[in-house]
Amino acid sequence: MKTNVLGYPRIGAKRELKKAIEKYWKKKISAEELLEVGSQIRRKNWILQKKSGIHFIPSNDFSFYDQVLDATMTYGCIPERFREIDKNRSDLDLYFAMARGLQEDSFDITALEMTKWFDTNYHYLVPEFAKSQTFELRSLKAVEEFKEALDQGISTKPVLISPVTYLFLGKEKEEGFHRLDLLEALLPEFYKLLSQLSAAGAEYIQLDEPCLAMDLTHKELTAIKTLYTDIAEKFPKLRIILTNYFDCYGANLETILGLPVHAIHLDLVRCPLQLNDIIDSPTYKGKQVLSLGVVDGRNIWRNNFDSSLDLINMALQNVSIEKLWVSSSCSFLHAPYDLDLETNEKSLPAEVKQWMAFSKQKLKELVTLSELTPEIPTEEAAMELVSNRRTFIDKRISGLVHHSPTKQRVQSLADTAGKRKSAFTVRRYEQGKKLGLPLFPTTTIGSFPQTREVRSIRRQFKNKEITSTEYNEFLKKETQRAIAFQEDIGLDVLVHGEYERNDMVEYFGEKLEGFAFSGNGWVQSYGSRCVKPPIIYGDVYRDKPMTVKWTSYAQSLTKKPVKGMLTGPVTILQWSFVRNDQPRSVTCKQIALAIRDEVTDLEQAGISIIQIDEPAIREGLPLRREYWNTYLNWAVECFRISASGVEDKTQIHTHMCYSEFNDIIQNIGDMDADVITIETSRSEMELLDAFVKYKYPNQIGPGVYDIHSSRIPNEHEMASLLHKAAKLLPVENLWVNPDCGLKTRDWPETKSALTNMVKVAKKIRSEYTIDV
Ligand SMILES: CN1c2c(nc(N)[nH]c2=O)NC[C@@H]1CNc1ccc(C(=O)N[C@@H](CCC(=O)N[C@@H](CCC(=O)N[C@@H](CCC(=O)O)C(=O)O)C(=O)O)C(=O)O)cc1
Ligand SMILES: N[C@@H](CCS)C(=O)O
Numbered sequence: 001m002k003t004n005v006l007g008y009p010r011i012g013a014k015r016e017l018k019k020a021i022e023k024y025w026k027k028k029i030s031a032e033e034l035l036e037v038g039s040q041i042r043r044k045n046w047i048l049q050k051k052s053g054i055h056f057i058p059s060n061d062f063s064f065y066d067q068v069l070d071a072t073m074t075y076g077c078i079p080e081r082f083r084e085i086d087k088n089r090s091d092l093d094l095y096f097a098m099a100r101g102l103q104e105d106s107f108d109i110t111a112l113e114m115t116k117w118f119d120t121n122y123h124y125l126v127p128e129f130a131k132s133q134t135f136e137l138r139s140l141k142a143v144e145e146f147k148e149a150l151d152q153g154i155s156t157k158p159v160l161i162s163p164v165t166y167l168f169l170g171k172e173k174e175e176g177f178h179r180l181d182l183l184e185a186l187l188p189e190f191y192k193l194l195s196q197l198s199a200a201g202a203e204y205i206q207l208d209e210p211c212l213a214m215d216l217t218h219k220e221l222t223a224i225k226t227l228y229t230d231i232a233e234k235f236p237k238l239r240i241i242l243t244n245y246f247d248c249y250g251a252n253l254e255t256i257l258g259l260p261v262h263a264i265h266l267d268l269v270r271c272p273l274q275l276n277d278i279i280d281s282p283t284y285k286g287k288q289v290l291s292l293g294v295v296d297g298r299n300i301w302r303n304n305f306d307s308s309l310d311l312i313n314m315a316l317q318n319v320s321i322e323k324l325w326v327s328s329s330c331s332f333l334h335a336p337y338d339l340d341l342e343t344n345e346k347s348l349p350a351e352v353k354q355w356m357a358f359s360k361q362k363l364k365e366l367v368t369l370s371e372l373t374p375e376i377p378t379e380e381a382a383m384e385l386v387s388n389r390r391t392f393i394d395k396r397i398s399g400l401v402h403h404s405p406t407k408q409r410v411q412s413l414a415d416t417a418g419k420r421k422s423a424f425t426v427r428r429y430e431q432g433k434k435l436g437l438p439l440f441p442t443t444t445i446g447s448f449p450q451t452r453e454v455r456s457i458r459r460q461f462k463n464k465e466i467t468s469t470e471y472n473e474f475l476k477k478e479t480q481r482a483i484a485f486q487e488d489i490g491l492d493v494l495v496h497g498e499y500e501r502n503d504m505v506e507y508f509g510e511k512l513e514g515f516a517f518s519g520n521g522w523v524q525s526y527g528s529r530c531v532k533p534p535i536i537y538g539d540v541y542r543d544k545p546m547t548v549k550w551t552s553y554a555q556s557l558t559k560k561p562v563k564g565m566l567t568g569p570v571t572i573l574q575w576s577f578v579r580n581d582q583p584r585s586v587t588c589k590q591i592a593l594a595i596r597d598e599v600t601d602l603e604q605a606g607i608s609i610i611q612i613d614e615p616a617i618r619e620g621l622p623l624r625r626e627y628w629n630t631y632l633n634w635a636v637e638c639f640r641i642s643a644s645g646v647e648d649k650t651q652i653h654t655h656m657c658y659s660e661f662n663d664i665i666q667n668i669g670d671m672d673a674d675v676i677t678i679e680t681s682r683s684e685m686e687l688l689d690a691f692v693k694y695k696y697p698n699q700i701g702p703g704v705y706d707i708h709s710s711r712i713p714n715e716h717e718m719a720s721l722l723h724k725a726a727k728l729l730p731v732e733n734l735w736v737n738p739d740c741g742l743k744t745r746d747w748p749e750t751k752s753a754l755t756n757m758v759k760v761a762k763k764i765r766s767e768y769t770i771d772v
């Protein structure tokens, strides 16, 4: 049986690409040097896959920032505001300007919007379309990378985002048209690309069509049908692998089974039952190869060979072996590089490590599975199967996994655990009395710049190059500086700055029981930014307070309220690698109880405002609507459990970024946070529409500036966004804040931006005070 990989991580085993890109941005290395780092990473990935025995090795899965932005460059879909850069700068700089915005020389241009890639923690850059949008085949990256691999003796399978999914992921920037209507203009350029790939010798093309995991309109599904029928007519020699992942084909399945493609990829991790549906379907006549995605690209647990073999064998009973491939469920972009690099037994106990597999180990799993499929498997594969079975038995009974008091606590949770003592109107009055904040109160979302120095000192502490006293003294000084700065510019609600945190999820994972950590398990989040998701292997509980020390310390430095800063249960769950031996909802409830304990401890320590960040609540939403309610019910309940242990006078904030709220606004309302801060600036307050329509009753802080770009927003821009918000929502409900935390920014930009923000708030306050 042949083996198929949908995509490989591209940041480099030790984040070489991240480091090179950031150096290039700082003008410390040349474009040529950066390109060379990219080329080395591609080469290593291809050789590793080849040596591991993978048949279908992807190319064009590499990117300097994002694969959707690559498609935007490929089709020359450059928004008007970048035209001047296009004339004056290299393609590489134009590319990075679209990703990050540009404020340099005479340029002051905002970046493309960024949003979540389906239900992952990866972010893509949203293509922008005008009514009269034209396309031109502009970048031949896919062809060049195919040739590059070929020069190394490896014939790869170029991966392209299908034109339909590309349009689906984008956004109309003016009224009066639907972006799918642009397909006719886009297709000729796409076909030029296919011609060039074919001329270069490509036999197989992986066309990624993940929009098929969503509920599609008739128009969208018809577009897909037309596309694949056309390709088959125009390129009879190309073997197209229609690739959907992250969920079932659902209602789209029958259409897909009738398409003239060479192979259909199935994510059998997310949707094992679709294999039955296909086998039972009269439309599937065994013509297309089935690519069986059994090795999970979204998690770090070893593959359960028996479960995978059950699926493979079921397919084998109905489809000939030549028509079956064993595959990754999706791209390994979402999994770390190599478990062999993990050597710290303290953070990753050997017992837990043996239950795990990163991308490199997953390649081996694919090959072993393929070797287990003939009637007489290879001896090595048979031994692997024995060892695999033993691992799963060990894991099931391991003392590391189970903690009875935690299980008991979840089981005996009272219905009232998710209810605040009084309704919002009462709480609002109590909080108003206690806090005495002005109209348009100003605050930030939590983190202040994680400068090189902060990260480097933390590294020294971790490596025992400095003592904990020295580290703590440093953190104290940073916190003092942050409090003094916030007081100085006149912010109303202060934060401690989160200097002690490596990451908003990893930090809590490190403090909670039931979690383990990798030292090098990085996964790309966006552009050069990576995260190292903690690993939830067992029941989660809190042994001791996690944040009280630093929050109380910051509060001791000022008379103004300091907001306690916690990550919410759904976000901790969503941004971790989660155990797959119990429902996610149960694990989430365990985390919710741990956070609840922290919230009440903060209140006891005299903290009167506590923010529970839930930026991932929207991201966790299942792709298909039919599953939404089940998820939303437990996700909202978990947030409420974490937030509801406090008195009415304690103000609970929540924060969300990268989220589209239209569809779930009712549930956001049900969370019943006293204040919600959201990211709204890149979309020019468009996200507020949902809150307006729903008549969102609680308080809200729509972000007035984009924190992803180093661009400093001017007072006029922020004032105009705030005026827009003030027209849409009751002014007494509005807060003033940036879109998200400031950890990725430098101090000079942060100082200018926040100083401007406070000035704007004061000005608008004076305008409205007269009326109120
Ligand atoms: C809010 N966001 C987050 C998401 N997911 C998370 N898990 N966390 C988030 O905050 N998803 C949605 C968004 C995505 N946004 C971001 C924003 C910023 C980052 C980011 O900055 N990532 C850092 C890594 C952060 C981290 O864990 N740092 C550690 C280790 C630092 C490190 O690399 N140290 C170096 C040495 C440094 C030196 O000596 O100079 C080393 O070890 O080699 C820490 O601070 O201790 C990144 O660098 O990419 C991610 C997502
Ligand atoms: N409190 C976090 C939220 C990020 S979503 C921060 O400020 O970085």
Ligand SMILES: [Zn+2]
Pocket (backbone or CB within 6 Å): 445, 615, 655, 656, 657, 739, 740, 741
């Ligand atoms: Zn945020």
